Amino acid sequence: MVSRVIPVDPFDLVIFGSTGDLAQRKILPALFRRFCAGQWPEEVQIIGAARAAYDPEGFRGIVAESLRSHAPAQCQDIGSLNAFLQRVDYVSLDALTDEGWDQLAERLTVDRVRGFYFSVGPRLFGPLAERIKSHDLATLHTRIVVEKPFGHDLESARALNATLAAHFSEGQIYRIDHYLGKETVQNLMAVRFGNMLFEPLWNSQYVDHIQITVAESVGIAGREEYYDRAGAMRDMMQNHLMQLLCLIAMEPPAKFDPDAVRDEKLKVIRALDPVEPHHIVRGQFEGGANGPGYREVVGNPRSTTESYVALRAHVSNWRWAGTPFYLRTGKRLVARSSVINVMFKDAPHSIFGADAGRHANVLSIRLQPNEGITLKVTIKEPGQGGMRLVDVPLDMSFAEALGSESQDPPDAYERLVMDVIRGNQTLFMRGDEVEAAWAWTDPIIAGWQARGDVPKPYESGSTGPGDAELLMKRDGRRWQGINP
């Protein structure tokens, strides 16, 4: 497969929080990969900005170090690395004072796309936006990129939106949910809207239910403070899983353009029913062979924050009335596995008799690892013995079907950062979308607080609390396995 790289014009990208984990582990390696792919020209400037008092050379040393560990093998040659580093500069500045801002202003180029990446905690979003404006750094071609968490609840998300809106138009604000940049997530739209095969069946008449699983084997080490305030509901469900649900459930947009897509996603969120308390299971991992339990990790023996959540959601509209969506996500589970399973209904009548058993088609969209799509179909078991039916997968592993490039799919940040430069907001969340997601999430969390809900313990390395199985069992269903 030949990859098409569409070069972009020269741009300046300022990364606030450039010495932090996200910048070093994701943003800079993503830029480096795009540089190696030949997507951007020599004149580009990447300007790291943070409080730390490095000179540009010192900063380049840190970047080189992290690129060595986080960039892929094909861009590890010293020539590429040095050429990239020549594009990297650094300014030491303070978001809360005027210190360093004049130096930043001097570095910026007139008349080109200017991106400001806020890879910092949300409390600095407002001050940064203000200073960009008061130092006259915002031009017509300026875009700001805002990382999650975008608020802690509806009220704080509204306040953040208002702060940013005081300085920038919605068309300049890029709210990142990195799940939208994942290759298979984009493929979900290609599969749904690029094929005739699925869309006619994509509704409650044919789909029994949908399962969305984002399982992680990692814990929360290094982010204890943030996580204990957030929990799985805020950290994963309100954004990543909700976005996946939107893409699965939305109506076909008239075109693949930012507002058309985001309007349809917003309608899905607004059509979500409130979740009944008995349709939610919260869990917290216990200690085991692979490490200490949640409470020990966060250093709070009474923490009631959930590291796992499973719930049953309903999208109340014509397409989905009667088809539940089961969503689950958790830390320290048996494997890292993100998959969406569209579980079709049984055939209405079995001509093969009761002995043939029940068979239903399942469309599995694997986000990670082993990106691909599988459709389980029922066939006759080969050989003698009458009409015995068996379910077999029609498997399209992207790596096998599309060759070497898809074995190493681009990281979500590569796509998203380049979309910022290209000025394409399709894969970014609009302010009203984020607020609607919080409006759905807030009452769930408020309910837990009011009831003094305590999460169910689950064994580290398991599939989560037993109650999550019951959530399905009560409905006569069961989760598909969590397979790496």
Ligand code: BG6
């Ligand atoms: C982040 C969450 O947004 O997504 C983390 O804050 C989580 O808790 C991560 O681990 C998962 O991302 P990915 O791309 O590894 O599935």
